[in-house]
Amino acid sequence: MKLTEDIKPVTCMKTRAAELLREVKRSRRPVVITQHGDAQAVVLDVATYEALRDASLLLQLTSQGEADVQAGRTTPQSEVFASARRRLKREK
Known part of the structure; x- marks a missing residue:
């Protein structure tokens, strides 16, 4: 996990959601979303x-x-x- 890239404040998600989703899809790394400095959610592709x-x-x-x-x-x-053989014979 790269702290500068993989931890984002909730405001980033609010203002740049499409960009965030593109990056998560491209990198296939989870991004931790924080609110008031506390981890609140993880975004995954x-x-x-x-x-x-x-x-x-x-x-x-x-x-x-x-x-x-x-x-x-x-x-x-x-x-x-x-048992499987018996069932298969019955189904024929």
Whole structure:
């Protein structure tokens, strides 16, 4: 993070929103918006936001899977594949 470029006061967002959005999209770096010197929001380009959201969802799924394994909520692979084969045969 470059402090001179990546932290902006809310007045910058009010007066130069289009320019701010162009820069965020070009650089793909988040910009912290401050109000009265305190950080209040972060502006991200859509691609970065989606990547962060996807990574967060993947971590949640991994955590849920690990909890299931520890709690013994598992099914052997052979049973899962056999069930899938039966379903596929019924759908034909």
